[in-house]
Amino acid sequence: MEINLISDTVTKPTPKMLAAMLAAPVGDDVFKADPSVNALEAKVADMFDKEAALYFPSGTMANQTAIKLHTNPGDQLICDRYAHVYNYEGGGVSFNSGVSCKLVTGHRGMMTAEQVVEAINPPDFYHSPLTSLVCIENTTNKGGGACWDFEDLKHIKTVCDQHGLAYHLDGARLWNALVAKNETPIQYGALFDTISVCLSKGLGCPVGSVLVGSQADMDKALRIRKVLGGGMRQAGFLAAAGIYALDNQLERLSEDHKKAKEIGAVLETLSYIKKVEPIETNIIIFEIDENELSSENFIAKLKQNNVHIIGMGQGKLRIVTHLDYTDTMHQSFLNMLKTI
Numbered sequence: 119m120e121i122n123l124i125s126d127t128v129t130k131p132t133p134k135m136l137a138a139m140l141a142a143p144v145g146d147d148v149f150k151a152d153p154s155v156n157a158l159e160a161k162v163a164d165m166f167d168k169e170a171a172l173y174f175p176s177g178t179m180a181n182q183t184a185i186k187l188h189t190n191p192g193d194q195l196i197c198d199r200y201a202h203v204y205n206y207e208g209g210g211v212s213f214n215s216g217v218s219c220k221l222v223t224g225h226r227g228m229m230t231a232e233q234v235v236e237a238i239n240p241p242d243f244y245h246s247p248l249t250s251l252v253c254i255e256n257t258t259n260k261g262g263g264a265c266w267d268f269e270d271l272k273h274i275k276t277v278c279d280q281h282g283l284a285y286h287l288d289g290a291r292l293w294n295a296l297v298a299k300n301e302t303p304i305q306y307g308a309l310f311d312t313i314s315v316c317l318s319k320g321l322g323c324p325v326g327s328v329l330v331g332s333q334a335d336m337d338k339a340l341r342i343r344k345v346l347g348g349g350m351r352q353a354g355f356l357a358a359a360g361i362y363a364l365d366n367q368l369e370r371l372s373e374d375h376k377k378a379k380e381i382g383a384v385l386e387t388l389s390y391i392k393k394v395e396p397i398e399t400n401i402i403i404f405e406i407d408e409n410e411l412s413s414e415n416f417i418a419k420l421k422q423n424n425v426h427i428i429g430m431g432q433g434k435l436r437i438v439t440h441l442d443y444t445d446t447m448h449q450s451f452l453n454m455l456k457t458i
């Protein structure tokens with residue numbers, strides 16, 4: 119039995135999801151004529167109470183499109199130094215939009231409204247890049263699946279309004295935050311100009327992300343997606359997986375969260391584990407006491423037992439629970455952890 123805990127993106131479609139995909143009515147989505155893509159977009163827009171939505175092949179492309187539509191070349195966006203848009207999108211912010219990032223040192227990937235205010239360049243000081251966008255991430259990936267306090271997000275929204283800044287949410291794992299904090303998509307839709315959500319992580323789809331926003335912003339986004347090469351034809355087969363996942367695999371995220379907390383509790387008892395970061399959702403970040411055992415050795419030992427996890431650099435390791443991590447695997451992994 120292989121137990122893959124490197125990411126929640128390793129899941130494969132369930133037989134029921136595959137059946138839904140095979141049964142999907144499709145058309146050419148580049149002509150906006152794919153009924154399944156149109157249905158998915160309408161469904162997600164409706165969930166967030168936004169005017170429109172657009173289906174994307176990846177979360178990266180959805181974020182990059184949002185950044186492009188909110189900025190002009192030379193502008194600057196504000197984000198936490200842990201942000202995915204800054205660290206893990208291949209430098210796309212500068213490549214695609216000619217924009218720089220003003221990095222804020224927050225707590226577990228989350229910054230305060232005061233820090234955002236400090237990071238804004240005065241708009242009349244033409245020597246500095248013009249600040250035009252604030253990017254938030256919820257849950258935070260590098261921050262260990264941490265969830266924002268909604269009040270903090272509201273405070274930052276007030277700052278954005280006061281300074282005329284656009285407000286984008288990288289919600290690749292927003293579903294996990296909604297389930298963990300008992301929040302609704304509508305709350306988020308009311309706060310942000312644009313939100314990207316992944317269907318290919320906790321929700322278990324093979325592919326896909328959705329960007330939501332105003333009709334005017336999504337009209338711009340459609341053009342940018344085309345430029346980035348993201349126009350797909352009979353994409354309804356994939357979009358149908360998204361519809362199925364939203365209807366059937368959303369609430370179960372709480373099981374991933376429960377398993378993650380149980381793994382964390384066992385890690386806490388191991389002498390060679392120096393620190394386990396607080397676990398709010400499905401990501402566990404922890405540090406090994408390198409004097410007792412090296413991270414490489416720990417990863418190798420797990421691998422001998424058919425368990426796969428990855429390092430994040432700087433002595434930090436990560437475990438991510440997901441749909442394909444079954445109860446049987448969980449029991450076996452917990453027992454194994456206690457013995458190695």
Ligand SMILES: *Cc1c(COP(=O)(O)O)cnc(C)c1O
Nearest residue numbers: 176177178179202255259288290
């Ligand atoms: C996974 C992820 C994305 C998008 O990644 P893709 O692999 O391009 O779908 C964006 N933001 C965060 C925080 C993520 O974890």
